[in-house]
Amino acid sequence: MDEVALITSVLYQFGTNAAFLLLAALGLIVILGMMNIINLAHGELMMLGAYVATMAFQQGAPFWLAVVLSFIVVGLFGALLERLIVRRFYGRELGALVVTWGISLILAQGTLLLLGPFMPAIPIPGGSFALGPYSFSAYWIALIVISVLVIVALWWLYNRTEIGLQARATMQNAAMARALGVDTGRIYMLTFSLGAGLAGMSGALMAPTTSIQPFMGQQFVAPAFITVVVGGATNVIAGALGSSLLLSLVKTPVGFWLGAFLGTVALLLAALVIIRLMPDGISAALQRRLDRSAGRS
Protein backbone atom coordinates (compact mmCIF):
# COMPACT_ATOMS: atom_id res chain seq x y z
CA MET A 1 0.00 0.00 0.00
CA ASP A 2 2.78 2.39 0.94
CA GLU A 3 4.63 1.65 -2.28
CA VAL A 4 1.50 2.41 -4.28
CA ALA A 5 1.10 5.69 -2.42
CA LEU A 6 4.73 6.63 -2.97
CA ILE A 7 4.63 5.85 -6.67
CA THR A 8 1.37 7.76 -7.05
CA SER A 9 2.90 10.69 -5.24
CA VAL A 10 5.99 10.75 -7.45
CA LEU A 11 3.81 10.45 -10.55
CA TYR A 12 1.64 13.27 -9.25
CA GLN A 13 4.66 15.50 -8.68
CA PHE A 14 5.94 14.66 -12.13
CA GLY A 15 2.57 15.35 -13.71
CA THR A 16 2.06 18.68 -11.96
CA ASN A 17 5.55 19.86 -12.91
CA ALA A 18 5.01 18.87 -16.53
CA ALA A 19 1.56 20.49 -16.60
CA PHE A 20 2.99 23.68 -15.11
CA LEU A 21 5.76 23.87 -17.71
CA LEU A 22 3.38 23.02 -20.52
CA LEU A 23 0.79 25.62 -19.54
CA ALA A 24 3.45 28.27 -18.95
CA ALA A 25 5.09 27.70 -22.33
CA LEU A 26 2.18 26.87 -24.63
CA GLY A 27 1.26 30.37 -25.83
CA LEU A 28 4.90 31.21 -26.33
CA ILE A 29 5.69 28.13 -28.36
CA VAL A 30 2.64 28.60 -30.62
CA ILE A 31 3.83 32.09 -31.55
CA LEU A 32 7.46 31.06 -31.93
CA GLY A 33 6.73 28.02 -34.05
CA MET A 34 4.47 29.86 -36.45
CA MET A 35 5.99 33.30 -36.65
CA ASN A 36 9.56 32.93 -35.44
CA ILE A 37 8.87 35.66 -32.92
CA ILE A 38 9.77 35.42 -29.26
CA ASN A 39 7.16 37.20 -27.22
CA LEU A 40 8.94 38.48 -24.13
CA ALA A 41 5.69 40.00 -22.91
CA HIS A 42 4.44 36.44 -22.41
CA GLY A 43 4.68 36.54 -18.62
CA GLU A 44 2.79 39.82 -18.56
CA LEU A 45 0.04 38.38 -20.78
CA MET A 46 -0.29 35.58 -18.21
CA MET A 47 -0.49 38.25 -15.53
CA LEU A 48 -3.27 40.01 -17.46
CA GLY A 49 -5.12 36.70 -17.72
CA ALA A 50 -4.88 36.22 -13.97
CA TYR A 51 -6.16 39.76 -13.38
CA VAL A 52 -9.10 39.32 -15.76
CA ALA A 53 -10.03 36.02 -14.11
CA THR A 54 -9.75 37.48 -10.61
CA MET A 55 -11.92 40.45 -11.47
CA ALA A 56 -14.54 38.28 -13.15
CA PHE A 57 -14.49 35.92 -10.19
CA GLN A 58 -15.06 38.79 -7.79
CA GLN A 59 -18.04 39.93 -9.85
CA GLY A 60 -19.57 36.54 -9.13
CA ALA A 61 -18.69 34.64 -12.29
CA PRO A 62 -18.01 30.92 -11.82
CA PHE A 63 -14.33 30.03 -12.12
CA TRP A 64 -14.60 28.20 -15.47
CA LEU A 65 -16.30 31.23 -16.99
CA ALA A 66 -13.55 33.48 -15.62
CA VAL A 67 -10.95 31.29 -17.36
CA VAL A 68 -12.81 31.41 -20.68
CA LEU A 69 -13.16 35.18 -20.34
CA SER A 70 -9.39 35.59 -19.81
CA PHE A 71 -8.74 33.55 -22.93
CA ILE A 72 -10.99 35.83 -24.97
CA VAL A 73 -9.93 39.16 -23.45
CA VAL A 74 -6.18 38.50 -23.58
CA GLY A 75 -6.59 37.00 -27.06
CA LEU A 76 -8.20 40.21 -28.29
CA PHE A 77 -5.49 42.23 -26.60
CA GLY A 78 -2.92 40.08 -28.41
CA ALA A 79 -4.61 40.79 -31.76
CA LEU A 80 -4.39 44.51 -30.99
CA LEU A 81 -0.69 44.25 -30.09
CA GLU A 82 0.01 42.35 -33.29
CA ARG A 83 -1.74 44.94 -35.48
CA LEU A 84 -0.14 47.93 -33.78
CA ILE A 85 3.43 46.83 -33.07
CA VAL A 86 4.49 43.23 -33.58
CA ARG A 87 3.48 43.24 -37.27
CA ARG A 88 6.38 45.58 -38.03
CA PHE A 89 8.96 43.09 -36.80
CA TYR A 90 8.40 40.02 -38.95
CA GLY A 91 11.77 38.73 -40.07
CA ARG A 92 13.62 40.76 -37.43
CA GLU A 93 13.88 38.32 -34.54
CA LEU A 94 16.06 40.39 -32.25
CA GLY A 95 14.05 43.54 -32.90
CA ALA A 96 10.88 41.66 -31.95
CA LEU A 97 12.53 40.44 -28.75
CA VAL A 98 13.49 43.94 -27.70
CA VAL A 99 10.17 45.54 -28.57
CA THR A 100 8.12 42.89 -26.75
CA TRP A 101 10.39 43.39 -23.75
CA GLY A 102 9.51 47.07 -23.80
CA ILE A 103 5.82 46.10 -23.93
CA SER A 104 6.28 43.80 -20.94
CA LEU A 105 7.83 46.60 -18.86
CA ILE A 106 4.94 48.92 -19.71
CA LEU A 107 2.32 46.26 -18.92
CA ALA A 108 3.81 45.29 -15.55
CA GLN A 109 4.43 48.81 -14.28
CA GLY A 110 1.20 50.11 -15.85
CA THR A 111 -0.80 47.46 -13.98
CA LEU A 112 0.93 48.44 -10.77
CA LEU A 113 0.05 52.09 -11.29
CA LEU A 114 -3.57 51.43 -12.32
CA LEU A 115 -4.58 48.58 -10.05
CA GLY A 116 -2.18 48.71 -7.13
CA PRO A 117 0.27 46.16 -5.81
CA PHE A 118 -2.14 43.40 -4.70
CA MET A 119 -5.25 41.56 -5.80
CA PRO A 120 -7.23 39.32 -3.47
CA ALA A 121 -6.48 35.68 -4.24
CA ILE A 122 -8.92 33.19 -5.76
CA PRO A 123 -9.41 30.19 -3.46
CA ILE A 124 -8.25 26.90 -4.96
CA PRO A 125 -11.31 25.13 -6.37
CA GLY A 126 -11.82 21.51 -5.38
CA GLY A 127 -10.45 19.97 -2.24
CA SER A 128 -7.65 17.56 -1.64
CA PHE A 129 -7.56 13.89 -0.80
CA ALA A 130 -5.04 11.69 0.91
CA LEU A 131 -3.48 8.43 -0.11
CA GLY A 132 -1.32 6.91 2.57
CA PRO A 133 0.88 9.66 4.02
CA TYR A 134 0.62 11.86 0.90
CA SER A 135 -2.05 14.36 0.00
CA PHE A 136 -3.11 15.37 -3.48
CA SER A 137 -4.85 18.50 -4.69
CA ALA A 138 -7.83 17.86 -6.93
CA TYR A 139 -7.21 21.17 -8.70
CA TRP A 140 -3.70 20.23 -9.81
CA ILE A 141 -5.00 16.92 -11.13
CA ALA A 142 -7.61 18.89 -13.05
CA LEU A 143 -4.78 21.05 -14.44
CA ILE A 144 -2.96 17.96 -15.70
CA VAL A 145 -6.15 16.85 -17.47
CA ILE A 146 -6.75 20.34 -18.87
CA SER A 147 -3.24 20.58 -20.29
CA VAL A 148 -3.74 17.26 -22.06
CA LEU A 149 -7.07 18.51 -23.43
CA VAL A 150 -5.48 21.74 -24.66
CA ILE A 151 -2.79 19.79 -26.50
CA VAL A 152 -5.46 17.60 -28.13
CA ALA A 153 -7.45 20.69 -29.12
CA LEU A 154 -4.33 22.29 -30.65
CA TRP A 155 -3.56 19.11 -32.56
CA TRP A 156 -7.11 19.10 -33.88
CA LEU A 157 -6.91 22.77 -34.82
CA TYR A 158 -3.64 22.35 -36.73
CA ASN A 159 -4.39 19.03 -38.41
CA ARG A 160 -8.14 18.91 -38.96
CA THR A 161 -9.27 22.43 -39.84
CA GLU A 162 -8.94 24.71 -42.85
CA ILE A 163 -7.31 27.42 -40.75
CA GLY A 164 -4.82 24.90 -39.36
CA LEU A 165 -3.89 23.78 -42.86
CA GLN A 166 -3.34 27.38 -43.95
CA ALA A 167 -1.32 28.01 -40.80
CA ARG A 168 0.96 25.05 -41.45
CA ALA A 169 1.38 26.15 -45.06
CA THR A 170 2.34 29.66 -43.91
CA MET A 171 4.80 28.22 -41.43
CA GLN A 172 6.52 26.09 -44.07
CA ASN A 173 6.75 28.68 -46.80
CA ALA A 174 5.02 32.01 -46.34
CA ALA A 175 5.72 33.34 -49.85
CA MET A 176 4.34 30.19 -51.49
CA ALA A 177 1.28 30.20 -49.24
CA ARG A 178 0.62 33.82 -50.18
CA ALA A 179 0.92 32.95 -53.85
CA LEU A 180 -1.71 30.24 -53.37
CA GLY A 181 -4.14 32.73 -51.92
CA VAL A 182 -3.61 32.31 -48.19
CA ASP A 183 -4.01 35.60 -46.34
CA THR A 184 -0.79 35.23 -44.34
CA GLY A 185 -1.25 38.53 -42.54
CA ARG A 186 -4.53 37.24 -41.15
CA ILE A 187 -2.92 33.93 -40.20
CA TYR A 188 -0.17 35.77 -38.32
CA MET A 189 -2.71 37.90 -36.48
CA LEU A 190 -4.80 34.87 -35.54
CA THR A 191 -1.71 32.98 -34.40
CA PHE A 192 -0.46 35.80 -32.22
CA SER A 193 -3.95 36.22 -30.82
CA LEU A 194 -4.20 32.49 -30.13
CA GLY A 195 -0.81 32.50 -28.40
CA ALA A 196 -1.78 35.49 -26.29
CA GLY A 197 -5.14 33.91 -25.46
CA LEU A 198 -3.43 30.69 -24.36
CA ALA A 199 -1.09 32.74 -22.18
CA GLY A 200 -4.07 34.53 -20.65
CA MET A 201 -5.86 31.27 -20.03
CA SER A 202 -2.79 29.72 -18.42
CA GLY A 203 -2.46 32.78 -16.23
CA ALA A 204 -6.08 32.42 -15.16
CA LEU A 205 -5.60 28.70 -14.45
CA MET A 206 -2.48 29.41 -12.38
CA ALA A 207 -4.16 32.29 -10.54
CA PRO A 208 -5.52 30.21 -7.63
CA THR A 209 -2.10 28.65 -7.02
CA THR A 210 -0.08 31.84 -6.66
CA SER A 211 -0.28 35.38 -5.36
CA ILE A 212 -1.65 37.83 -7.89
CA GLN A 213 0.43 40.95 -8.35
CA PRO A 214 1.72 43.04 -11.28
CA PHE A 215 5.15 41.40 -11.43
CA MET A 216 3.88 37.82 -11.14
CA GLY A 217 4.74 37.30 -14.80
CA GLN A 218 8.42 37.17 -13.89
CA GLN A 219 8.08 33.85 -12.11
CA PHE A 220 6.91 32.22 -15.35
CA VAL A 221 9.69 33.68 -17.47
CA ALA A 222 12.41 31.20 -16.53
CA PRO A 223 10.38 27.95 -16.78
CA ALA A 224 8.41 29.04 -19.86
CA PHE A 225 11.43 30.16 -21.85
CA ILE A 226 13.54 27.17 -20.88
CA THR A 227 10.73 24.88 -22.03
CA VAL A 228 10.56 26.71 -25.35
CA VAL A 229 14.33 26.69 -25.87
CA VAL A 230 14.47 22.96 -25.20
CA GLY A 231 11.37 22.25 -27.30
CA GLY A 232 12.43 24.20 -30.35
CA ALA A 233 10.13 25.49 -33.04
CA THR A 234 10.06 22.76 -35.67
CA ASN A 235 6.86 21.14 -34.45
CA VAL A 236 4.81 23.04 -31.92
CA ILE A 237 2.98 20.17 -30.27
CA ALA A 238 5.84 17.67 -30.20
CA GLY A 239 8.17 20.36 -28.90
CA ALA A 240 5.93 21.54 -26.09
CA LEU A 241 4.98 18.05 -25.00
CA GLY A 242 8.45 16.51 -25.31
CA SER A 243 10.28 19.28 -23.57
CA SER A 244 7.83 19.71 -20.68
CA LEU A 245 7.93 15.97 -19.98
CA LEU A 246 11.73 15.81 -20.22
CA LEU A 247 12.29 18.89 -18.07
CA SER A 248 9.81 17.64 -15.51
CA LEU A 249 11.91 14.50 -15.32
CA VAL A 250 14.83 16.72 -14.30
CA LYS A 251 12.94 19.12 -12.09
CA THR A 252 10.85 16.67 -10.09
CA PRO A 253 13.65 14.84 -8.23
CA VAL A 254 15.85 17.93 -7.78
CA GLY A 255 12.96 20.06 -6.60
CA PHE A 256 11.75 17.25 -4.33
CA TRP A 257 15.04 16.83 -2.50
CA LEU A 258 16.78 20.17 -2.85
CA GLY A 259 13.99 22.76 -3.06
CA ALA A 260 12.30 24.86 -5.70
CA PHE A 261 15.16 27.26 -6.45
CA LEU A 262 17.68 24.52 -7.19
CA GLY A 263 14.95 22.83 -9.23
CA THR A 264 14.89 25.86 -11.50
CA VAL A 265 18.70 25.99 -11.61
CA ALA A 266 18.66 22.34 -12.67
CA LEU A 267 16.23 23.33 -15.44
CA LEU A 268 18.69 25.88 -16.78
CA LEU A 269 21.62 23.46 -16.62
CA ALA A 270 19.55 20.74 -18.29
CA ALA A 271 18.56 23.19 -21.00
CA LEU A 272 22.22 24.10 -21.64
CA VAL A 273 23.19 20.44 -21.95
CA ILE A 274 20.18 19.57 -24.11
CA ILE A 275 20.75 22.39 -26.59
CA ARG A 276 24.42 21.41 -26.75
CA LEU A 277 23.22 18.00 -27.96
CA MET A 278 20.16 19.12 -29.92
CA PRO A 279 20.69 22.75 -30.99
CA ASP A 280 17.28 23.05 -32.63
CA GLY A 281 15.44 21.48 -29.75
CA ILE A 282 13.64 18.26 -29.11
CA SER A 283 11.03 18.88 -31.77
CA ALA A 284 13.66 19.01 -34.52
CA ALA A 285 15.26 15.80 -33.25
CA LEU A 286 11.86 14.07 -33.10
CA GLN A 287 10.96 15.35 -36.54
CA ARG A 288 14.22 14.00 -37.99
CA ARG A 289 13.55 10.60 -36.49
CA LEU A 290 10.01 10.63 -37.88
CA ASP A 291 11.19 11.62 -41.33
CA ARG A 292 13.85 8.94 -41.29
CA SER A 293 11.46 6.15 -40.29
CA ALA A 294 8.94 7.38 -42.85
CA GLY A 295 11.62 7.24 -45.51
CA ARG A 296 12.57 3.70 -44.61
CA SER A 297 9.09 2.16 -44.73
Next chain:
Amino acid sequence: MGFFRLITGEEDIGRGPFFWGVFLLLVATFFAIPAFLTEFEAYNISFYLLNIPMALGLCLLWGYCGVLSFGQVAYFGIAGYVYGIIAGNMVGHPFGPLIGSLGGLAAAALIAGIFGYFVFYARVQNWIVPILTLVLTLLLETFLGQTAGYQWRVGAVQLGGYNGMTGIPSFQLGPMVFFGFSFFYYVLILVLICYLACRMLVNARFGKVLLAIREDPLRTEMLGYDIRFRQWLTFVLAAVLAGISGLLYVQWGNYITPTQVGLLQAALPVIWVAVGGREKLFAVLVATYALNWLNYTLASQGNQYALVIIGALLVIVMVFFPRGIIVTVADWLRQRRRQAA
Protein backbone atom coordinates in the same frame (compact mmCIF):
# COMPACT_ATOMS: atom_id res chain seq x y z
CA MET B 1 50.66 54.85 -38.21
CA GLY B 2 48.85 51.56 -37.71
CA PHE B 3 47.56 52.84 -34.41
CA PHE B 4 46.28 55.97 -36.06
CA ARG B 5 44.47 54.05 -38.76
CA LEU B 6 42.79 51.77 -36.23
CA ILE B 7 41.58 54.69 -34.16
CA THR B 8 40.09 56.61 -37.08
CA GLY B 9 38.85 53.58 -39.01
CA GLU B 10 35.48 53.53 -40.66
CA GLU B 11 33.49 51.31 -38.29
CA ASP B 12 32.35 54.07 -35.98
CA ILE B 13 30.85 57.54 -36.19
CA GLY B 14 33.23 60.39 -36.90
CA ARG B 15 36.47 60.18 -38.82
CA GLY B 16 37.32 63.70 -39.88
CA PRO B 17 39.13 66.53 -38.09
CA PHE B 18 35.77 68.08 -37.13
CA PHE B 19 34.73 65.02 -35.11
CA TRP B 20 38.12 64.65 -33.43
CA GLY B 21 38.19 68.35 -32.62
CA VAL B 22 34.83 68.09 -30.85
CA PHE B 23 35.89 64.85 -29.18
CA LEU B 24 39.10 66.31 -27.79
CA LEU B 25 37.21 69.38 -26.62
CA LEU B 26 34.73 67.14 -24.80
CA VAL B 27 37.49 65.12 -23.17
CA ALA B 28 39.26 68.31 -22.12
CA THR B 29 36.01 69.64 -20.64
CA PHE B 30 35.56 66.47 -18.63
CA PHE B 31 39.14 66.63 -17.38
CA ALA B 32 38.56 70.23 -16.33
CA ILE B 33 35.36 69.44 -14.41
CA PRO B 34 37.00 69.54 -10.95
CA ALA B 35 37.92 73.16 -11.65
CA PHE B 36 34.32 74.36 -11.84
CA LEU B 37 32.07 71.72 -10.24
CA THR B 38 31.82 70.51 -6.65
CA GLU B 39 33.08 67.14 -5.54
CA PHE B 40 29.47 65.96 -5.15
CA GLU B 41 28.61 66.83 -8.74
CA ALA B 42 31.76 65.11 -10.00
CA TYR B 43 30.69 62.10 -7.95
CA ASN B 44 27.33 62.04 -9.77
CA ILE B 45 29.03 62.39 -13.14
CA SER B 46 31.22 59.41 -12.26
CA PHE B 47 27.99 57.45 -11.91
CA TYR B 48 26.76 58.41 -15.40
CA LEU B 49 30.15 57.45 -16.80
CA LEU B 50 30.66 54.15 -15.05
CA ASN B 51 27.95 52.29 -16.99
CA ILE B 52 29.59 53.05 -20.32
CA PRO B 53 31.91 49.99 -20.47
CA MET B 54 28.94 47.64 -20.00
CA ALA B 55 27.06 49.42 -22.80
CA LEU B 56 30.11 49.29 -25.10
CA GLY B 57 30.38 45.56 -24.46
CA LEU B 58 26.74 45.01 -25.41
CA CYS B 59 27.25 47.23 -28.46
CA LEU B 60 30.15 45.03 -29.62
CA LEU B 61 28.12 41.91 -28.99
CA TRP B 62 24.78 42.99 -30.44
CA GLY B 63 25.62 45.69 -32.96
CA TYR B 64 28.88 44.35 -34.37
CA CYS B 65 28.56 40.60 -33.82
CA GLY B 66 24.78 40.15 -34.08
CA VAL B 67 24.40 38.33 -30.75
CA LEU B 68 21.94 39.91 -28.32
CA SER B 69 22.31 39.39 -24.59
CA PHE B 70 19.80 40.41 -21.93
CA GLY B 71 22.11 39.25 -19.18
CA GLN B 72 24.97 41.75 -19.13
CA VAL B 73 23.96 42.82 -15.62
CA ALA B 74 24.66 39.28 -14.44
CA TYR B 75 28.36 39.80 -15.16
CA PHE B 76 28.11 43.28 -13.70
CA GLY B 77 26.77 41.71 -10.51
CA ILE B 78 29.20 38.80 -10.43
CA ALA B 79 32.21 41.12 -10.72
CA GLY B 80 30.79 43.47 -8.10
CA TYR B 81 30.02 40.74 -5.58
CA VAL B 82 33.33 38.93 -6.07
CA TYR B 83 35.21 42.21 -5.66
CA GLY B 84 33.25 42.83 -2.47
CA ILE B 85 34.13 39.40 -1.10
CA ILE B 86 37.85 39.54 -1.93
CA ALA B 87 38.50 43.18 -1.07
CA GLY B 88 36.32 42.91 2.03
CA ASN B 89 38.47 40.06 3.31
CA MET B 90 41.72 41.91 2.60
CA VAL B 91 40.91 45.19 4.34
CA GLY B 92 44.15 46.97 5.21
CA HIS B 93 46.16 45.26 2.50
CA PRO B 94 47.38 48.00 0.11
CA PHE B 95 46.71 45.90 -2.99
CA GLY B 96 43.55 44.12 -1.76
CA PRO B 97 41.21 46.14 -4.01
CA LEU B 98 43.41 45.54 -7.04
CA ILE B 99 43.42 41.79 -6.40
CA GLY B 100 39.67 41.99 -5.83
CA SER B 101 39.17 43.79 -9.13
CA LEU B 102 41.15 41.20 -11.05
CA GLY B 103 39.30 38.43 -9.23
CA GLY B 104 35.95 40.00 -10.08
CA LEU B 105 36.79 40.29 -13.76
CA ALA B 106 38.14 36.74 -13.83
CA ALA B 107 34.92 35.43 -12.24
CA ALA B 108 32.77 37.26 -14.81
CA ALA B 109 34.94 35.96 -17.65
CA LEU B 110 34.84 32.41 -16.27
CA ILE B 111 31.04 32.26 -15.96
CA ALA B 112 30.62 33.86 -19.38
CA GLY B 113 33.15 31.41 -20.82
CA ILE B 114 31.34 28.34 -19.51
CA PHE B 115 27.92 29.67 -20.49
CA GLY B 116 29.18 30.80 -23.89
CA TYR B 117 30.75 27.42 -24.58
CA PHE B 118 27.39 25.67 -24.33
CA VAL B 119 25.57 28.31 -26.34
CA PHE B 120 27.97 29.12 -29.16
CA TYR B 121 29.55 25.74 -29.70
CA ALA B 122 26.04 24.29 -30.04
CA ARG B 123 25.42 26.84 -32.83
CA VAL B 124 22.01 27.62 -31.38
CA GLN B 125 19.59 29.85 -33.21
CA ASN B 126 19.80 33.58 -32.82
CA TRP B 127 16.95 34.03 -30.36
CA ILE B 128 18.16 31.50 -27.82
CA VAL B 129 21.09 33.53 -26.47
CA PRO B 130 19.01 36.47 -25.20
CA ILE B 131 16.50 34.10 -23.60
CA LEU B 132 19.09 32.02 -21.77
CA THR B 133 21.07 35.06 -20.62
CA LEU B 134 17.85 36.54 -19.26
CA VAL B 135 17.12 33.31 -17.39
CA LEU B 136 20.66 33.30 -15.97
CA THR B 137 20.14 36.84 -14.71
CA LEU B 138 16.82 36.04 -13.07
CA LEU B 139 18.30 32.98 -11.37
CA LEU B 140 21.25 35.00 -10.11
CA GLU B 141 18.89 37.56 -8.63
CA THR B 142 16.81 34.84 -6.94
CA PHE B 143 19.96 33.23 -5.58
CA LEU B 144 21.43 36.45 -4.22
CA GLY B 145 18.04 37.41 -2.77
CA GLN B 146 17.93 34.35 -0.54
CA THR B 147 21.44 34.80 0.86
CA ALA B 148 20.20 36.67 3.91
CA GLY B 149 21.32 35.21 7.19
CA TYR B 150 24.50 34.37 8.94
CA GLN B 151 25.30 31.15 7.08
CA TRP B 152 25.81 33.13 3.85
CA ARG B 153 29.14 34.55 4.83
CA VAL B 154 32.46 34.36 3.03
CA GLY B 155 35.24 35.07 5.49
CA ALA B 156 34.38 38.44 7.01
CA VAL B 157 31.85 39.44 4.35
CA GLN B 158 28.08 38.86 4.51
CA LEU B 159 26.20 38.46 1.22
CA GLY B 160 23.20 40.04 2.92
CA GLY B 161 20.21 38.81 0.87
CA TYR B 162 17.96 41.59 -0.40
CA ASN B 163 19.62 44.12 1.86
CA GLY B 164 22.73 43.62 -0.21
CA MET B 165 26.41 43.73 0.57
CA THR B 166 27.49 46.86 2.39
CA GLY B 167 30.79 48.44 3.35
CA ILE B 168 32.61 47.36 0.19
CA PRO B 169 36.08 48.98 0.18
CA SER B 170 36.86 51.77 -2.27
CA PHE B 171 39.49 51.25 -4.94
CA GLN B 172 43.04 51.63 -3.75
CA LEU B 173 46.49 51.32 -5.29
CA GLY B 174 49.13 51.05 -2.64
CA PRO B 175 48.71 54.10 -0.39
CA MET B 176 46.46 55.93 -2.86
CA VAL B 177 42.71 55.58 -2.12
CA PHE B 178 40.35 56.69 -4.88
CA PHE B 179 37.37 58.80 -3.84
CA GLY B 180 35.85 62.13 -4.84
CA PHE B 181 37.87 63.83 -7.59
CA SER B 182 40.51 61.12 -7.80
CA PHE B 183 37.76 58.51 -8.26
CA PHE B 184 36.25 60.69 -10.98
CA TYR B 185 39.57 60.77 -12.86
CA TYR B 186 39.99 57.03 -12.37
CA VAL B 187 36.54 56.37 -13.93
CA LEU B 188 37.07 58.88 -16.71
CA ILE B 189 40.41 57.42 -17.79
CA LEU B 190 39.16 53.85 -17.57
CA VAL B 191 36.08 54.68 -19.68
CA LEU B 192 38.22 56.48 -22.27
CA ILE B 193 40.55 53.50 -22.52
CA CYS B 194 37.59 51.13 -22.92
CA TYR B 195 36.07 53.24 -25.67
CA LEU B 196 39.28 53.71 -27.64
CA ALA B 197 40.18 50.04 -27.27
CA CYS B 198 36.75 48.95 -28.54
CA ARG B 199 37.08 51.38 -31.41
CA MET B 200 40.44 49.94 -32.35
CA LEU B 201 39.10 46.44 -32.03
CA VAL B 202 36.22 46.95 -34.46
CA ASN B 203 38.54 48.56 -37.01
CA ALA B 204 41.07 45.79 -36.73
CA ARG B 205 40.89 42.56 -38.67
CA PHE B 206 39.01 40.89 -35.82
CA GLY B 207 36.26 43.51 -36.04
CA LYS B 208 35.85 43.08 -39.78
CA VAL B 209 35.32 39.36 -39.28
CA LEU B 210 32.73 40.14 -36.58
CA LEU B 211 30.83 42.28 -39.05
CA ALA B 212 30.99 39.48 -41.58
CA ILE B 213 29.54 37.09 -38.98
CA ARG B 214 26.73 39.53 -38.30
CA GLU B 215 25.92 39.87 -41.97
CA ASP B 216 26.13 36.22 -42.95
CA PRO B 217 27.43 33.59 -40.52
CA LEU B 218 27.33 30.75 -43.02
CA ARG B 219 29.30 32.60 -45.68
CA THR B 220 31.89 33.72 -43.14
CA GLU B 221 32.34 30.17 -42.02
CA MET B 222 32.73 28.99 -45.60
CA LEU B 223 35.55 31.52 -45.98
CA GLY B 224 37.41 29.59 -43.31
CA TYR B 225 36.78 31.58 -40.13
CA ASP B 226 35.87 29.78 -36.92
CA ILE B 227 32.75 31.79 -36.07
CA ARG B 228 32.01 29.85 -32.90
CA PHE B 229 35.31 30.85 -31.33
CA ARG B 230 34.93 34.50 -32.36
CA GLN B 231 31.38 34.74 -31.03
CA TRP B 232 32.52 33.09 -27.81
CA LEU B 233 35.44 35.49 -27.45
CA THR B 234 33.26 38.53 -28.07
CA PHE B 235 30.78 37.24 -25.51
CA VAL B 236 33.53 36.87 -22.88
CA LEU B 237 34.92 40.30 -23.77
CA ALA B 238 31.47 41.86 -23.35
CA ALA B 239 31.18 40.12 -19.98
CA VAL B 240 34.53 41.56 -18.89
CA LEU B 241 33.42 45.03 -19.95
CA ALA B 242 30.19 44.57 -17.97
CA GLY B 243 32.39 43.41 -15.10
CA ILE B 244 34.40 46.63 -15.27
CA SER B 245 31.17 48.59 -14.87
CA GLY B 246 30.23 46.36 -11.94
CA LEU B 247 33.58 47.02 -10.25
CA LEU B 248 33.27 50.76 -10.77
CA TYR B 249 29.73 50.65 -9.39
CA VAL B 250 30.66 48.96 -6.11
CA GLN B 251 33.76 51.15 -5.77
CA TRP B 252 31.53 54.17 -6.34
CA GLY B 253 28.69 53.38 -3.93
CA ASN B 254 30.43 50.87 -1.61
CA TYR B 255 27.38 48.61 -1.70
CA ILE B 256 25.47 46.32 -4.08
CA THR B 257 22.06 44.67 -3.85
CA PRO B 258 20.44 41.86 -5.86
CA THR B 259 18.22 44.51 -7.51
CA GLN B 260 21.31 45.44 -9.53
CA VAL B 261 20.94 42.15 -11.41
CA GLY B 262 17.13 42.31 -11.54
CA LEU B 263 14.83 42.56 -14.52
CA LEU B 264 14.70 46.36 -14.65
CA GLN B 265 18.48 46.70 -14.51
CA ALA B 266 18.80 44.01 -17.17
CA ALA B 267 16.62 46.12 -19.46
CA LEU B 268 18.76 49.22 -19.12
CA PRO B 269 21.87 48.27 -21.17
CA VAL B 270 19.64 47.08 -24.01
CA ILE B 271 17.87 50.43 -23.94
CA TRP B 272 21.08 52.50 -23.93
CA VAL B 273 22.38 50.54 -26.89
CA ALA B 274 19.09 50.56 -28.82
CA VAL B 275 18.45 54.27 -28.27
CA GLY B 276 21.96 55.30 -29.29
CA GLY B 277 22.24 52.97 -32.24
CA ARG B 278 23.71 49.54 -31.76
CA GLU B 279 25.98 49.64 -34.78
CA LYS B 280 28.10 52.59 -33.66
CA LEU B 281 30.19 52.66 -30.49
CA PHE B 282 30.24 56.43 -30.17
CA ALA B 283 26.43 56.66 -30.40
CA VAL B 284 26.15 54.13 -27.58
CA LEU B 285 28.64 56.09 -25.49
CA VAL B 286 26.66 59.30 -25.81
CA ALA B 287 23.27 57.61 -25.29
CA THR B 288 24.50 55.78 -22.18
CA TYR B 289 25.70 58.98 -20.59
CA ALA B 290 22.53 60.89 -21.48
CA LEU B 291 20.09 58.17 -20.42
CA ASN B 292 21.91 57.56 -17.13
CA TRP B 293 21.62 61.24 -16.40
CA LEU B 294 17.91 61.13 -17.30
CA ASN B 295 17.28 58.00 -15.27
CA TYR B 296 19.10 59.39 -12.24
CA THR B 297 17.13 62.62 -12.46
CA LEU B 298 13.82 60.76 -12.79
CA ALA B 299 14.63 58.33 -10.00
CA SER B 300 15.89 60.98 -7.61
CA GLN B 301 12.48 62.64 -7.92
CA GLY B 302 10.93 59.34 -6.87
CA ASN B 303 9.26 58.95 -10.24
CA GLN B 304 7.09 55.83 -10.25
CA TYR B 305 6.62 56.07 -13.99
CA ALA B 306 10.31 55.28 -14.63
CA LEU B 307 9.62 51.73 -15.87
CA VAL B 308 6.74 52.83 -18.09
CA ILE B 309 8.85 55.63 -19.57
CA ILE B 310 11.75 53.29 -20.22
CA GLY B 311 9.49 50.64 -21.77
CA ALA B 312 7.76 53.23 -23.95
CA LEU B 313 11.13 54.66 -25.03
CA LEU B 314 12.21 51.17 -26.06
CA VAL B 315 9.03 50.54 -28.08
CA ILE B 316 9.15 53.96 -29.76
CA VAL B 317 12.81 53.66 -30.70
CA MET B 318 12.40 50.14 -32.04
CA VAL B 319 9.34 51.10 -34.12
CA PHE B 320 10.40 54.51 -35.43
CA PHE B 321 14.22 54.59 -35.16
CA PRO B 322 15.28 50.97 -35.60
CA ARG B 323 18.89 52.09 -36.14
CA GLY B 324 18.92 54.25 -33.03
CA ILE B 325 18.26 57.93 -32.46
CA ILE B 326 21.85 59.16 -32.40
CA VAL B 327 22.88 57.18 -35.48
CA THR B 328 19.84 58.52 -37.36
CA VAL B 329 20.67 62.08 -36.36
CA ALA B 330 24.35 61.63 -37.27
CA ASP B 331 23.43 60.32 -40.72
CA TRP B 332 21.07 63.23 -41.25
CA LEU B 333 23.80 65.72 -40.26
CA ARG B 334 26.28 64.12 -42.59
CA GLN B 335 23.85 64.25 -45.48
CA ARG B 336 23.17 67.92 -44.85
CA ARG B 337 26.86 68.71 -44.76
CA ARG B 338 27.37 66.81 -47.97
CA GLN B 339 24.53 68.70 -49.66
CA ALA B 340 25.91 72.01 -48.41
CA ALA B 341 29.35 71.21 -49.74
